[in-house]
Amino acid sequence: MKLADLTRRAGEWLRGAGPMHDVVISSRIRLARNLAGMPFLSRCGESQQRELEQRLRDQILASNIAPVLFYVPMEKASPLDRELLVERHLVSRQHADASHPRGVVISEDETIAIMVNEEDHLRMQVLRSGLQLEDTVEEINRIDDTLEQQLDFAFHRRYGYLTACPTNVGTGLRVSVMLHLPALKMTGEIEKLFRAVRDMRLMIRGLYGEGTDAHGDFFQISNQTTLGKSEHEIIHEFREQIIPRFLDFERRAREALVRNHANALDDKIYRASAVLHAARLIGSEETMYLLSLVRLGIHLGRLKDMDVKTVNELFLLTQPSHLQKILNAELDGDARAQARASFIRGRLGGR
Amino acid sequence: MKKCDKCGKPATVHVTEVVGGEKLEKHLCEDCAANEGVTMKAEIPISQLLEDFILQNSSGPEPAEAACDVCGMTFREFRKQGQLGCPNDYEAFEKALVPMLRRAHEGATEHVGKVPLHAGQETKKHNAILRLRAELKAAIADEQYERAAAIRDQIKEYEGL
Numbered sequence: 001m002k003l004a005d006l007t008r009r010a011g012e013w014l015r016g017a018g019p020m021h022d023v024v025i026s027s028r029i030r031l032a033r034n035l036a037g038m039p040f041l042s043r044c045g046e047s048q049q050r051e052l053e054q055r056l057r058d059q060i061l062a063s064n065i066a067p068v069l070f071y072v073p074m075e076k077a078s079p080l081d082r083e084l085l086v087e088r089h090l091v092s093r094q095h096a097d098a099s100h101p102r103g104v105v106i107s108e109d110e111t112i113a114i115m116v117n118e119e120d121h122l123r124m125q126v127l128r129s130g131l132q133l134e135d136t137v138e139e140i141n142r143i144d145d146t147l148e149q150q151l152d153f154a155f156h157r158r159y160g161y162l163t164a165c166p167t168n169v170g171t172g173l174r175v176s177v178m179l180h181l182p183a184l185k186m187t188g189e190i191e192k193l194f195r196a197v198r199d200m201r202l203m204i205r206g207l208y209g210e211g212t213d214a215h216g217d218f219f220q221i222s223n224q225t226t227l228g229k230s231e232h233e234i235i236h237e238f239r240e241q242i243i244p245r246f247l248d249f250e251r252r253a254r255e256a257l258v259r260n261h262a263n264a265l266d267d268k269i270y271r272a273s274a275v276l277h278a279a280r281l282i283g284s285e286e287t288m289y290l291l292s293l294v295r296l297g298i299h300l301g302r303l304k305d306m307d308v309k310t311v312n313e314l315f316l317l318t319q320p321s322h323l324q325k326i327l328n329a330e331l332d333g334d335a336r337a338q339a340r341a342s343f344i345r346g347r348l349g350g351r
Numbered sequence: 352m353k354k355c356d357k358c359g360k361p362a363t364v365h366v367t368e369v370v371g372g373e374k375l376e377k378h379l380c381e382d383c384a385a386n387e388g389v390t391m392k393a394e395i396p397i398s399q400l401l402e403d404f405i406l407q408n409s410s411g412p413e414p415a416e417a418a419c420d421v422c423g424m425t426f427r428e429f430r431k432q433g434q435l436g437c438p439n440d441y442e443a444f445e446k447a448l449v450p451m452l453r454r455a456h457e458g459a460t461e462h463v464g465k466v467p468l469h470a471g472q473e474t475k476k477h478n479a480i481l482r483l484r485a486e487l488k489a490a491i492a493d494e495q496y497e498r499a500a501a502i503r504d505q506i507k508e509y510e511g512l
């Protein structure tokens with residue numbers, strides 16, 4: 001299993017399937033864990049970091065958490081490969097850019113990714129397509145149980161699982177649901193959502209995590225509170241209250257657009273499709289913006305000759321590192337814009 | 352090729368909006384399109400939240416020079432870098448951390464979730480190992496390799512228990 005093998009297809013989370021996939025792109029849960037009897041990473045010297053890396057890598061690879069697991073040592077990975085992992089949501093931006101001994105264990109289907117020596121000794125994530133929080137939490141719990149048989153995690157009776165940053169202490173659990181909200185963005189109602197998110201003590205981010213812009217109308221909603229609620233309560237709240245509310249909000253905005261502005265909406269959607277089919281030079285942000293409109297058009301039944309899976313894949317495969325990896329060439333901005341346009345036309349059967 | 356309405360660079364993003372029946376065309380380059388809200392700024396990044404969270408609490412009851420006797424980290428260092436040094440810091444800085452936790456976690460200061468199989472009865476042992484690890488690090492830094500080897504054996508013995 002090599003990283004290059006990954007670029008042939010989109011990851012699990014962009015399969016475009018799963019419950020509520022017209023709005024919910026993916027469900028992700030991560031747990032933060034640290035070994036007892038070891039300092040947190042910021043306090044580890046390089047030799048301790050290497051010891052941790054080796055020990056955790058060996059334990060995870062020897063476990064039976066997935067049929068096929070492979071390890072990517074980040075220090076040895078090329079800058080392009082590190083970017084590729086960020087684009088596929090398998091490592092954080094912080095993990096890609098750091099320089100200390102660290103890595104990531106990935107399952108063959110990419111539903112499991114365990115970062116070793118990120119901010120905490122372990123950051124394990126399970127990623128699923130659509131809204132599948134129950135399955136996702138069960139799976140991450142199973143992985144945690146399995147690893148715990150061999151590893152002693154730092155735990156405190158009062159404060160729970162101990163993490164390097166007190167904002168993650170307790171369950172160490174962060175649930176992130178990625179939503180596609182083009183109608184709310186178009187109607188400006190997204191501001192209401194931002195306010196609701198603040199009131200509900202949630203976090204909202206763009207497609208690529210901390211501090212990133214929300215490209216192409218994608219938003220990740222996550223919990224901030226990790227202490228004082230059980231894992232079950234956090235997930236239940238997301239599944240029963242938070243996500244249905246945002247889902248309903250977006251669907252209503254979509255219905256209203258069709259009802260009141262069908263012509264203007266179709267104009268946007270068909271123009272987006274036309275540009276993607278015919279452009280000769282296209283940047284990644286414009287691509288995201290147009291693909292988002294096309295995705296909306298497909299789910300509203302207004303674009304019938306395009307397939308949602310192809311569109312979902314294009315979101316990922318047109319990202320800079322993916323494009324270069326697929327074409328097996330290092331390309332600068334202008335060359336990329338040309339290669340991207342040609343790649344999209346190829347996939348869409350454009351002119 | 353059209354030029355960007357904002358900066359005059361070649362425009363690659365062409366937006367047609369219908370506002371109150373009026374057709375409005377915008378031609379933008381990739382960068383200006385981002386600034387124009389074709390893409391959108393995310394909410395406050397978590398690093399910012401964290402910084403605020405620590406700053407708000409910087410006049411907490413814990414003196415800045417309070418130090419963890421296991422890893423040696425001071426409260427001032429924690430405030431500066433935003434990350435704790437070892438599991439024992441949660442006890443060493445408890446007085447200052449509890450109000451922080453309350454603010455960060457909707458008033459909660461106690462864990463009610465999952466408990467690991469072998470839960471925290473071995474804190475003493477873990478702290479002893481942590482202390483030994485700190486000694487080991489210092490011994491290696493001082494090139495006292497015999498001492499380092501002896502400490503390593505002690506750690507192994509503890510971990511084997």
